[in-house]
Amino acid sequence: MHQRPAARRDTALWTLIIASAAGFMAALDNLVVTTALPSIREDLGGGLGDLEWTVSAYTLTFAVLLMLGAALGDRFGRRLLFTIGLCVFTAASAGAALAPGMEALIAARAVQGLGAAIMMPLTLTLLSAAVPPERRGVAFGVWGAVNGLAVAAGPLIGGTLTEHLSWQWIFWVNVPLGAVLVPLALLRLDESRGPFPRLDLPGTALVSTGLFGIVYGLIRGNGDGWTSAPVLGGLIGGTLLIAAFVGYETRAVNPMLPMRLFRGRAFSAVNAASLLMFVGMFGSIFLLSQFLQDVGGYSPMEAGVRMLPWTAMPMIAAPVAGALSDRFGGQPVVVTGLLFQATGLALLALVVSPDLSYPELIPSLVVSGLGMGFFFAPTAGLVMSSVRPEEQGIASGSNNALREVGGALGVATMSAVFSAQGGYTSARAFVDGLTPALWTGTAAVLLAAVAAALVPRHTGRVRDKDAPHQDPVTA
Template sequence: MEAIPARNPRRWLILVVLCLSTLVLVVDSMVLTVAVPTIAEDLGASAQDLQWILESYMLVFAGLLLTAGSLSDRFGRRKMMIIGLALFGAASVIAMLATSPEQLVVGRSLMGVGGALVMPSTLSILITVFDEAERPKAIAVWSAVAMVGLVGGPVLGGALLAQFWWGVVFLINIPIAILAIVAAMVLMPESKGPWRKADPVGMVLSVIGMAALVWTINELPKGGLGHQSTRISLAVTVVSLIAFGVLEVRSKSPMVPLALFRDKVFTGASFSLVLLTLANGGLMLVLTQYLQFVLGYTPTETGLAFTPLAVATLLFNAVGASLVAKTGSRVMAVLGLLVIASGFALLANMTTDSGWTVLAGAMVLMGTGAGLTMPAAMGAMMGAIPDEHAGVGSALNDTIQQAGAALGVAILGAVLSSTFTGHMPADAPNAARHSVGDAVAVATRTGDGGLLAATHRAFTDAMSASFLVGAAGVVGAAILAAFLMKGKEAPAVGTGSETGTAGPLATDAALPVH
């Protein structure tokens, strides 16, 4: 009888390195949102400059994810992660020392390259180091750390900006990146897939298609398809991604194995998570405006207000991971998604008088649901990816989520904007009819209490409409999970080799993510 390979004895220390690598990316993204006003003032950045400062990272990151995942499978996942961390840290120095908006855009773009190299490697290393029995727990820890960064980023940023200059939001990346690099070199085994023929055309098409997709999604709410630049970017998106899909299906050695979608578990988990990220993508956007413009919170207080969401997610991540082996991935994913939908429903019933207590209750529900859902859905999805495609499979998961989150911001943002305009009084000044921020500014400047009250009511009504759309998306995700996530469940015990390659992952999951 063939001996079962021992689990990697350093796997939990390796998880710490992966969490550090993820944390630096998440914290940086969230901290920057707090620093934008100060950056605009100190660098003399225009609105267009600020757009490029914020979006340059996202465009490069989303565009390079699939290519980075493929490179990590080809040349080594640890190697790509270390290179990405080094580049991210060096680019943070450029951003920190920037004296003009253009220099900051260059720094942010290079940070996007580094982030794209790091992100797929973290999850692909995780699924090769941890076997199917322990993978839900590892994913729970990994996603919990990301949640801490998501909520803690603005709080940390507000505290640092109160004492230092805006460059400190990039300075904090450097020691974390250095620590993660050293730990990776000492603790982490290298893993890679079998050598495959390069797919340069696929790489180019994926970069162009994904970058154009994110750009189009970001631009659509600003002027619809009325702008020629938006129509051009949409055409580039469609042509590039269709060409990419055709090429990958026909290729004998595809960069992205689209055959993964033949596996119903992979498809059900991935598209359920797409709908979930779509719904959650607009959550922070809408609630941040509600807290600041309706309840009058400062940016730091806004970050602290999301604490119930973070705490509930942390607690129920552990619960969800422990229950997966008993109930199965499908049951936990569906249950968690329905709990999240109930949180959206509670948010949709908020009024101008509801205040933070009702909001905290809704966030606890959503954090509970996320904690139950994520280990189950991500564990099932990543377990369907063969070992040789771990890097690009992880990148496919990240890419789908990026697109879902961006689409969520666009859709919920469009619903919010149009509903807000429709609920504003007909006699309201034109400058106050399209944005809650502009409306509050006009009301404050003119001392018009009636306009301010009407603005709050209109925004709350618009927020309710947005959250109903979010609830519908999450219910749709639950339905997909219920019908498609049928298949093998995580075994009671698993395997994992000293080199970090999980046995069943490479053999049982041969081809058919989030």
Template structure:
């Protein structure tokens, strides 16, 4: 079992960084009371973490390729743990928001290196199993956040949702230093101009989506942020083309598999997870469930995704990546259609079960292979870059989805006023329909672009698990 200890170290970090995306939601009212802050101002406790992740993932991936994936992973864990402690000790809202931003910096370093570490440590069937477990942890963590947050907040206070990260991060650091190989440093240097321009573009776009969803798309600051994001994105292209060591090698975008996976990642995250925010509102505001019971109502998705990802990981290496990814996205679309058909004004929480369970099967199939396929579609020296890129698109997809679907949801609720039950049901109905469309488009993009034959069987010997140097993935597993 020693060969799986590196996977444990990687999954511990992945779990706490993704739990912290959603764990804060249910604690905001308690935070507002204790810190004497408005609930709306504390929304930035959630938003600034998402903004830091989206803005810094690509820069973190570039640093990982340059200085080594394990080094940056450990650094990220350390920053994340210290920032979590600062969050718990925050005396006011400003200090808490600042600490959450720093926590996002650490999370970006962890997120950018996680998939590359799995790919570099395992090969063959072991790699499929490892990515299956890693993907299961990814899917379960995001969905488990509200449940964990509700339990800790009700039992110990909101500070506990941050303090719980400390022992997990310490265990992850200790295990990483013991069982993961150091790996070599990459050649070249950091593309500082590219990193700065991309960070401005990603941060501006994320801010524009967050603010536009809250204050309207015509809001002056939202428009200015969109303009800045567009200008920075345009400037980014010549900056990268002229760089001897680009942060994002634009030549990779000419690979249909890589480009298709990026598009699929953005739409996948939008379709699978953005709608859960509005379902949670319906469960608590309309059905009157507690935060814990509301979180448990979402478990058909989290539980099914965890089981399917772990089981499918043993077999997905036998298929071309587009099969589980495309098939998984089609199932997410089917699950969304079931929600569209099941939820109405008189529905209870049981109306969610079938749709969430089917979507969970899709999440379990697609998540592990989506990231591993992107990492393996590029040269090994670009593994950190590829992992960071696909996770950046996933994070932007989540932010874009919440903003756009939130506008759809709000319009439907207002149109049905003052009938709260009918308004929320109508809003979820329309959100589910658009999620189904997004998942179907994602499936088509992946099935059309990732044209790879099923890989041949190859040895299941782990690479790096016993201190061996990192090596390139076998040709049979690479996506051309």
């Protein structure tokens, strides 16, 4: 029985509100922890490796389980799995706030990532099912704007809560939101299902354990020694498992990541660019937020405010990037954005010093922020237009997952460079480690620009007009 138009509009509005709020929570927890890291280290102890895991445990589980979460929703019911994911995320947030030590905090962050991986992709499929095609562009635009706001405000919200309450409140804030959203989801969302493919559990296990091994090896390398058995085992074993994952996915009937998509130059290039961009960007923000507090002497909230020229600039640059993409195509805009981002990181590497004043940082932060805005806005169109329409959902999920993997690898890789050359013992030691780490991030983003330059120039110019039918998870 079909709903009346008024009832459909009501359902669509509630779905938009619930999906946007849930997306805000999941996106916020990517960066909200960064400005709280010094306070967490002071309160719970632990070293650089423990701080890396508080970030990477979330991004890694989020990345490798995201496509499985979408498949579970299609198979067992999107409203049901969305609600389960929301409950898991909310409960894990409370667990993180109550964590008595670093091990418990890292475990809770991993469970948070599991909840986000189930919840986040279903926000989009629920929206697609509830909103008429002619209004999806507006609905997806609102969803994307709310998620962008969460990313931009993450360091500021984290710093403000840490300074005026305690670091635990960056996690407690999710609990009342989740407690409100769960009953709303059960009462206001319509149940829907998609195709019923077989779940790719072997593929999920291979990629999860492989990525864990690589990240573990990178994080423990400096502390345990790069030739130690656990580190070599993690790096070599993880690489072999990733190779086995690629081989298995090539032959699987229902692969979580269809390797055939990567035969297209456009799809391969834009995903390589996304992964490398997040390596440089995420690792740099992880270290810079600590530099502002440990070396600059700023409070957590002050550090969050001073990160805004970087994290909030995409809100200004994205509309400009969208207009330029419509006129010239997405590829040159993405390449320009990556060159801006690389220039910003290089400027940071050139100016950081123990006695650096904040005004000296502003130009590099603004240039980096412009780069992010020019990169994010057209990337969704490039991903979508690089595959057939029926493949856009899995293509979007793949791109989002690879970006999260890039974030985890960026934190691990740049922290390994940081701890090999410096440390927390003094301002001079911090800068000695930060400078080569920023150059590493610069190199990663320059490689991303090279990859993006391989995307055919015409990609995205035709199908960008079909935006209402696109899944903007990469926006």
